[in-house]
Amino acid sequence: MNKFMEMLENVLLPIADKLNNNRYLTALRDGFMVALPLIIFGSIFVVIANLPFLDRVISEDAFAAxxxxxxxxxxxxxxxxxMFVIIGIGYKLTEHxxxxxxxxxxxxxxxxLILTPQVLEGLTGVIPTASLGAQGMFLGIFTAFIAAELYNFFVRKDWTIKMPAGVPQAVSRSFSALIPITLTLSFFLIIRIIFSYTGxxxxxNFIYxxxxxxxxxxxxxxxxxIVAVLLIQVFWFFGLHGQIIVNSVFDPIWYTLNEQNLSAFQAGTELPNIxxxxxxxxxxxxxxGSGMTLAVIILIFIIGRSRQMKELGKLGAPAGIFNVNEPIIFGLPIIMNPLIIIPWLLAPVVVTIITYFAMATGLVPPPAGVIVPWTTPVVLNxxxxxxxxxQGGLLQAVNLVVVMMIWWPFLKIMDKSYYEKEKVAKKS
Structure with a gap:
C-alpha cells in the first residue's frame, strides 16, 4: 500500500501542480466562476417557471403567459x-x-462575435442565440485565449498611443488600448474572411x-x-482541490451537455444527455461535499463510539448538510489516510454507475439542465x-445509503482504533 501511494504521489502531484499553475486552465476556471451567478439566476427561474402540477392548477393560457x-x-x-464565460476568460487572462x-x-x-455567424433563416445581422450558448462554447474558449494573448502581446510591445499629461486617465487608457485592440480584431476579421471561402x-462550423x-x-x-470522478478523488486524497483541477478540463464539455438538456427541457422534448x-x-x-461525505457524517452518528469521531460528527454535520465538507476532509482525516483510500475512491465510482444506469433505464429523469446552487441540501438538490x-431526490437518498454501506467497515476500523487509543490515554 505504501509503495502504491508513493507511486501515485510521484506521478500525480507534479501533474496536478502544473495544472494548478497553468494560466489557461486558471483563466478557464475563473471565467466560468464569473458566469456562475448569472447561470444560477437563470436556473432558479427555470425551476419557478416549471413548478410541478402548476399547469393543472391554472388554465393553459394562464400557464403559457x-x-x-x-x-x-x-x-x-x-x-x-x-458570452459571460468569454468575457471572464479574457478578463482573467489579461489580469494575469x-x-x-x-x-x-x-x-x-x-x-x-466577429467569428460568429450573423445569419438566421435568411436574415442577416442576426446572431442565433444557440451560437452564444452551448454550440459556440468551444469556439468562444479558444477565441478568448487567442484574443487575450494577442492583445497582451501588442501591449507588451508598447504599440500604444501615448496621450500628453493632463489628459483624463480614462481617456488615456482608452487610447492606449486602441492599437492593440485594432490589431487583435483585424486578425480575427481576416480569419473570418478566409473561412468564408472554405466548405x-x-x-x-469548423470548431463544432x-x-x-x-x-x-x-x-x-x-x-x-468514471475517469474524471476518480481523478477528482485521487487529487483530493493528496490534498489538492480535485474539483477545481478536473473541472478546468471537463467543464466546457459538461456545460455544453447541460445546455443541450436545458433547451430540450424548455421545449418539452426528450433530454439528450445523461x-x-x-x-x-x-x-x-x-x-x-466532495466524496459524498455527508454519508460519512451520518454513519459517524450511527456507529461512532470514540470521542474524536463523535466530536467530528457534531462539527461536520451543520456544514455537511449544505455540502461543505472541509471539517471531514481535514478532521477525519481523508488527506493521505491509507485507511480510507478504498472507500474514498470506490464509493463515487459505484454511485456514478448506479446513477448513470438509473437514468439510462428511465427510472430517474436525467438532469434538466437547471444549475442548482451547490449549497442546496441533498434530496432537494x-x-x-x-x-x-x-425520483431525483429519491436517487440521492439511495446513493447516500450506498455510500454508507461502502464506508461502514472502514469507518468502524478507524473508530475502533481511536476508541482504543482514548481508553489507553484515559488510563494513563
Whole structure:
C-alpha cells in the first residue's frame, strides 16, 4: 500500500501542480466562476417557471403567459452563457499579465462575435442565440485565449498611443488600448474572411464539427465520467482541490451537455444527455461535499463510539448538510489516510454507475439542465436538478445509503482504533 501511494504521489502531484499553475486552465476556471451567478439566476427561474402540477392548477393560457413572463430570465443568462464565460476568460487572462483586464474581456467577446455567424433563416445581422450558448462554447474558449494573448502581446510591445499629461486617465487608457485592440480584431476579421471561402463557411462550423462534437460525445459517456470522478478523488486524497483541477478540463464539455438538456427541457422534448454538469455536481461529486461525505457524517452518528469521531460528527454535520465538507476532509482525516483510500475512491465510482444506469433505464429523469446552487441540501438538490422530479431526490437518498454501506467497515476500523487509543490515554 505504501509503495502504491508513493507511486501515485510521484506521478500525480507534479501533474496536478502544473495544472494548478497553468494560466489557461486558471483563466478557464475563473471565467466560468464569473458566469456562475448569472447561470444560477437563470436556473432558479427555470425551476419557478416549471413548478410541478402548476399547469393543472391554472388554465393553459394562464400557464403559457406565466412561462412567457419568466422566460427572459433564462434567455438572458443560460441561453447566452458562453458570452459571460468569454468575457471572464479574457478578463482573467489579461489580469494575469497585469494589464487593463476589462479590455481583455471586451476584446475577447468582440473577437468571438466577429467569428460568429450573423445569419438566421435568411436574415442577416442576426446572431442565433444557440451560437452564444452551448454550440459556440468551444469556439468562444479558444477565441478568448487567442484574443487575450494577442492583445497582451501588442501591449507588451508598447504599440500604444501615448496621450500628453493632463489628459483624463480614462481617456488615456482608452487610447492606449486602441492599437492593440485594432490589431487583435483585424486578425480575427481576416480569419473570418478566409473561412468564408472554405466548405465550413464559418470558424464556428469548423470548431463544432472537428473538435466540439467528438469531445462532447466522449465526455458524455460513462467511461470518461468514471475517469474524471476518480481523478477528482485521487487529487483530493493528496490534498489538492480535485474539483477545481478536473473541472478546468471537463467543464466546457459538461456545460455544453447541460445546455443541450436545458433547451430540450424548455421545449418539452426528450433530454439528450445523461452526463451533464449537474449530473456531476448534484449526484456524484457534490452530494454532501466532495466524496459524498455527508454519508460519512451520518454513519459517524450511527456507529461512532470514540470521542474524536463523535466530536467530528457534531462539527461536520451543520456544514455537511449544505455540502461543505472541509471539517471531514481535514478532521477525519481523508488527506493521505491509507485507511480510507478504498472507500474514498470506490464509493463515487459505484454511485456514478448506479446513477448513470438509473437514468439510462428511465427510472430517474436525467438532469434538466437547471444549475442548482451547490449549497442546496441533498434530496432537494436532486429534486430540483431533475426538473422537479421526485425520483431525483429519491436517487440521492439511495446513493447516500450506498455510500454508507461502502464506508461502514472502514469507518468502524478507524473508530475502533481511536476508541482504543482514548481508553489507553484515559488510563494513563
Amino acid at each position: 406565466y412561462q412567457s413572463a419568466l422566460g427572459p430570465a433564462s434567455a438572458a443568462t443560460l441561453s447566452i452563457m458562453g 499579465y497585469e494589464n487593463e483586464a476589462i479590455y481583455g474581456g471586451v476584446v475577447a467577446l468582440t473577437a468571438f 465550413f463557411d464559418t470558424v464556428q 464539427t472537428i473538435i466540439q462534437q467528438p469531445l462532447t460525445q466522449l465526455g458524455s459517456g460513462l467511461p470518461a465520467t 452526463v451533464t454538469k449537474q449530473f456531476i455536481d448534484s449526484f456524484i461529486v457534490g452530494m454532501g 436532486g429534486f430540483l436538478a431533475t426538473g422537479n422530479a421526485w
